[in-house]
Amino acid sequence: MASSPPAQTERDDAILLEQVACFPLYLQRGQTLFSPGDKFTYVYAVQSGVFKSFLLQHDGREQVSGFSMKGDVLGLDGLGTGRHDGGAIALGTSKVLAMPFAELESKARSNALLQRHVCGLFARGIVRSYYLMLTLGSMSSMERLVRFLIRASERCAEVGYSDSDFNFPMTRQDIASLLGMTIETVSRLFSALAREGVIEVNQKHIRIVDIEALRAMHRMRSGLSESPGPVMRPPEAPRAAAVL
Amino acid sequence: MASSPPAQTERDDAILLEQVACFPLYLQRGQTLFSPGDKFTYVYAVQSGVFKSFLLQHDGREQVSGFSMKGDVLGLDGLGTGRHDGGAIALGTSKVLAMPFAELESKARSNALLQRHVCGLFARGIVRSYYLMLTLGSMSSMERLVRFLIRASERCAEVGYSDSDFNFPMTRQDIASLLGMTIETVSRLFSALAREGVIEVNQKHIRIVDIEALRAMHRMRSGLSESPGPVMRPPEAPRAAAVL
DNA sequence: CGCAGCTTTGATCTGGCTCAAGAGTTGTGG
DNA sequence: CCACAACTCTTGAGCCAGATCAAAGCTGCG
Numbered sequence: 001m002a003s004s005p006p007a008q009t010e011r012d013d014a015i016l017l018e019q020v021a022c023f024p025l026y027l028q029r030g031q032t033l034f035s036p037g038d039k040f041t042y043v044y045a046v047q048s049g050v051f052k053s054f055l056l057q058h059d060g061r062e063q064v065s066g067f068s069m070k071g072d073v074l075g076l077d078g079l080g081t082g083r084h085d086g087g088a089i090a091l092g093t094s095k096v097l098a099m100p101f102a103e104l105e106s107k108a109r110s111n112a113l114l115q116r117h118v119c120g121l122f123a124r125g126i127v128r129s130y131y132l133m134l135t136l137g138s139m140s141s142m143e144r145l146v147r148f149l150i151r152a153s154e155r156c157a158e159v160g161y162s163d164s165d166f167n168f169p170m171t172r173q174d175i176a177s178l179l180g181m182t183i184e185t186v187s188r189l190f191s192a193l194a195r196e197g198v199i200e201v202n203q204k205h206i207r208i209v210d211i212e213a214l215r216a217m218h219r220m221r222s223g224l225s226e227s228p229g230p231v232m233r234p235p236e237a238p239r240a241a242a243v244l
Numbered sequence: 245m246a247s248s249p250p251a252q253t254e255r256d257d258a259i260l261l262e263q264v265a266c267f268p269l270y271l272q273r274g275q276t277l278f279s280p281g282d283k284f285t286y287v288y289a290v291q292s293g294v295f296k297s298f299l300l301q302h303d304g305r306e307q308v309s310g311f312s313m314k315g316d317v318l319g320l321d322g323l324g325t326g327r328h329d330g331g332a333i334a335l336g337t338s339k340v341l342a343m344p345f346a347e348l349e350s351k352a353r354s355n356a357l358l359q360r361h362v363c364g365l366f367a368r369g370i371v372r373s374y375y376l377m378l379t380l381g382s383m384s385s386m387e388r389l390v391r392f393l394i395r396a397s398e399r400c401a402e403v404g405y406s407d408s409d410f411n412f413p414m415t416r417q418d419i420a421s422l423l424g425m426t427i428e429t430v431s432r433l434f435s436a437l438a439r440e441g442v443i444e445v446n447q448k449h450i451r452i453v454d455i456e457a458l459r460a461m462h463r464m465r466s467g468l469s470e471s472p473g474p475v476m477r478p479p480e481a482p483r484a485a486a487v488l
Numbered sequence: 489c490g491c492a493g494c495t496t497t498g499a500t501c502t503g504g505c506t507c508a509a510g511a512g513t514t515g516t517g518g
Numbered sequence: 519c520c521a522c523a524a525c526t527c528t529t530g531a532g533c534c535a536g537a538t539c540a541a542a543g544c545t546g547c548g
Contacts, residue, residue, distance in 0.1 A: 055379070063378055063379060063382070109353055109356060109359060115353065134299055134307055134377075137424040138307065140503075140504090141504065171526070173526085180381040182504075182505060183528095184505075184506085185504060186527095187527060188504090188528080188529080190527095191528070203526085203527070204526095204527095384535075385535075415495090416494075425536075427494090427496095428495095428496085428536090429536060430495095431496055432496080447545080448494095
C-alpha cells in the first residue's frame with residue numbers, strides 16, 4: 001500500500017515505543033480513526049490492517065491522500081494547526097498504537113536520538129512524498145497505476161507479506177481518487193495490464209505475474225489504445241503537480 | 245512567488261536569527277545556491293531576489309518545484325538524507341542568510357520555543373504544500389495558472405512589494421514545469437486572460453488589472469475555447485496528484 | 489547587425505474524461 | 519436459502535482540454 005503523508009519504517013516505531021506511553025486501538029471496517037477538524041492529540045502507528053487517509057476538498061468532496069499499512073504512522077497532519085486536516089478510516093479489521101504527541105515532543109527535548117526520530121518522521125515521510133508528488137505530475141495514468149502497484153509490492157515485501165498477491169481492501173473509486181483519474185480509467189488500465197499478461201485481476205484480488213515487465217513499463221505510455229505493444233515516450237517536457 | 249518545500253514567514257526568520265550564528269551570501273543571476281546531491285549543512289533565508297528550486301527526474305530532466313522570495317527558507321529538503329534532493333538557483337541578483345543547521349538543531353534542544361519554530365518549518369511549509377498539491381491535481385490548467393498569479397500577488401503583498409505589478413524573472417518554461425503544463429499552454433492562458441482584460445502581459449512583465457475577476461475564476465474551467473465566457477464546472481469527480 | 493533563445497499563435501492529434509449500459513458482488517429481510 | 523436492492527466493476531462510444539508539431543515575432547547580447 002502507498003504511504004500517506006506521515007509515514008515511516010518499523011525500526012522508528014520500535015524506538016518511539018520504548019520511550020513513550022501508548023495504548024492500542026482496534027477498529028473494524030469503515031470505522032474512523034480521526035476526522036478532519038479533530039483535535040490533534042495522538043499519532044498512530046499502524047500495526048495491522050489497511051487505512052485510507054483523505055482530505056476534504058473545499059466543496060466537501062473526499063480526496064484520498066494515501067493508504068497506510070503496518071509500519072506507517074498516521075495523524076501527523078495535525079501538527080501545524082493543532083487539528084487534523086484530513087481523516088483516516090479503517091478499510092478492514094485493524095490495530096493501531098496511539099501515542100500522545102505532546103509527550104513525544106517533550107521527551108524529544110531531553111533525548112537527542114528521539115528528537116532525530118521525530119524530525120525523521122517529517123523528513124522521510126513528508127519530504128519523500130513531496131518529491132514523489134512533484135514527479136508524479138509528469139506521468140501518464142498507466143505510469144501512475146504501475147507505480148502504485150510496484151510500490152504496493154515493495155511495501156508488502158518490507159513488512160513480510162506477499163509481494164505479488166494482494167487483496168486490495170479499497171475500492172476502484174479510492175484508487176482513482178488517489179491517482180487522480182476516474183474509476184473507468186483505473187478499470188481499463190487493470191484490464192489492459194491483464195490482457196498483456198502482466199497481472200491477473202479478479203475484482204479486489206490482484207496478482208502480479210511479471211514484476212519486471214511492470215518495472216520496465218515505468219517509463220512508458222498508456223497502452224490503452226489498440227497498439228500491439230506500449231510505445232516508448234521520448235524524454236520530453238514534463239507535467240507536474242505544483243506547489244503553487 | 246510560490247513557496248518551495250521549505251517555506252515560512254518573516255517572523256520565524258527573526259526568531260531564528262536571534263539564536264543562531266549565520267552569514268550572508270550574495271548571488272548573481274544563474275548562480276547556484278546548492279545542487280542536488282550537495283551535503284546538507286545550511287538552511288538559507290532569502291532576503292532579496294527570487295530563487296528557482298528544482299528536483300531532478302530520474303532521466304535527468306529538471307522539474308521546477310517552486311519559486312522563493314524574501315521570507316522563504318531554502319534547503320530543508322536535505323534533512324532526511326543529509327544531502328540535498330533538489331537544487332536552488334538565483335534568478336537575479338539576490339541575497340540569502342546561511343544558517344548552519346546543526347547549530348539550529350542543538351539549540352532547539354535547550355530552547356522549547358526554538359524547537360517549536362523548527363518544527364513549524366515543517367508543519368507550516370511542508371504539510372501545507374502537501375495539501376495544496378493534492379488538491380491541485382483536481383484543477384484545470386487555467387485554475388492552476390490563476391492560483392499561481394493570486395499566490396504571487398499575496399506573497400508580494402506580504403513582503404511589501406506591489407501586489408499587482410510583477411517582473412517575473414523566470415521563463416515560461418519554468419512556470420510550465422512548476423504548474424505541470426507546456427510552455428504553449430502557459431502562453432495561451434496568459435493571452436486568454438489578457439484578452440479578457442483581467443491581466444496585462446508583456447513578456448516577463450505582468451500586471452494584474454482585476455484581482456477580483458481572477459479570484460472569481462478560481463473555480464472555473466479553461467476559457468481557452470471560443471466560448472464567450474468561461475463555463476462553471478459542475479462539482480464532479482476530482483483529479484489529483486498522488487502520493488503513490 | 490545577426491544569431492540564439494524566448495514567446496506567441498495556429499493546426500492537429502490524443503489520452504483520459506463523460507455518458508451509458510451491463511455484469512458481478514454483497515448485504516438484507518423474508 | 520433465495521430474491522431483491524444497492525453497490526462495485528467492466529466495457530463501449532464519443533468528446534474535449536491540453537499536448538504536439540510547426541512557424542513566425544521579440545529581445546537581447548556579443
